[in-house]
Amino acid sequence: MKPFFRLLAIPVVVMACTTKPKPAAQNSSTTTIDSSVAVTKTATSPKRQPAAEWLIVPGKSVGKVTIDENADSVLIALGQPNLTDGAMGSALLTWLGKNGDSNSRVSVFTQRDMGGPDETVSRVKQIRVTSPQFKTAEGIGAGATLTDLSAHYSIKAVDKYKQLKVYDDLQHGIAFDVDSLTNRCVAISVHTPFNRNAAHMNLR
Numbered sequence: 002m003k004p005f006f007r008l009l010a011i012p013v014v015v016m017a018c019t020t021k022p023k024p025a026a027q028n029s030s031t032t033t034i035d036s037s038v039a040v041t042k043t044a045t046s047p048k049r050q051p052a053a054e055w056l057i058v059p060g061k062s063v064g065k066v067t068i069d070e071n072a073d074s075v076l077i078a079l080g081q082p083n084l085t086d087g088a089m090g091s092a093l094l095t096w097l098g099k100n101g102d103s104n105s106r107v108s109v110f111t112q113r114d115m116g117g118p119d120e121t122v123s124r125v126k127q128i129r130v131t132s133p134q135f136k137t138a139e140g141i142g143a144g145a146t147l148t149d150l151s152a153h154y155s156i157k158a159v160d161k162y163k164q165l166k167v168y169d170d171l172q173h174g175i176a177f178d179v180d181s182l183t184n185r186c187v188a189i190s191v192h193t194p195f196n197r198n199a200a201h202m203n204l205r
Contacts, residue, residue, distance in 0.1 A: 060174025072111040072123040
């Protein structure tokens with residue numbers, strides 16, 4: 002005989018547990034787009050202003066050097082320069098970077114007011130730096146793009162030296178050497194606002 006299997010119906014009881022959904026916690030930092038995707042907004046942190054020794058202030062100063070200060074004060078602050086060149090009451094003083102790095106320079110142009118009341122005093126007329134450590138309060142320094150410069154300053158092309166184009170914001174007293182191939186800043190100069198002579202001095 003063939004075995005006979007009798008299927009026994011086993012009642013299955015499904016118990017549904019009903020749980021009240023918890024109210025969503027309010028969080029101002031999360032925006033829900035749909036039921037499966039959430040985007041967290043990240044607050045934009047303000048740019049940290051450079052330390053005073055690395056701060057560029059258009060028309061006024063770069064680090065420890067200030068426009069129109071006595072050149073003797075610069076020597077006290079920075080020590081003796083690595084390079085000097087001078088004639089006719091003018092001088093170009095240059096400090097090289099660590100271990101004599103010639104790509105990281107601080108150049109200071111000083112001048113005497115010949116025939117003036119203080120002609121014996123040599124004063125700072127322009128400051129030029131190439132190190133990216135020096136930055137403005139907005140974070141502009143060597144390495145910034147021409148687009149970055151235009152976004153913060155009213156610059157105008159005023160000179161060209163080989164591959165470099167010089168863009169100057171005469172009103173604020175700041176100029177930028179820009180590599181014409183990369184359109185990136187390679188040096189920043191600070192001078193007295195509205196002083197065209199100081200703006201066009203060649204410290205390169």
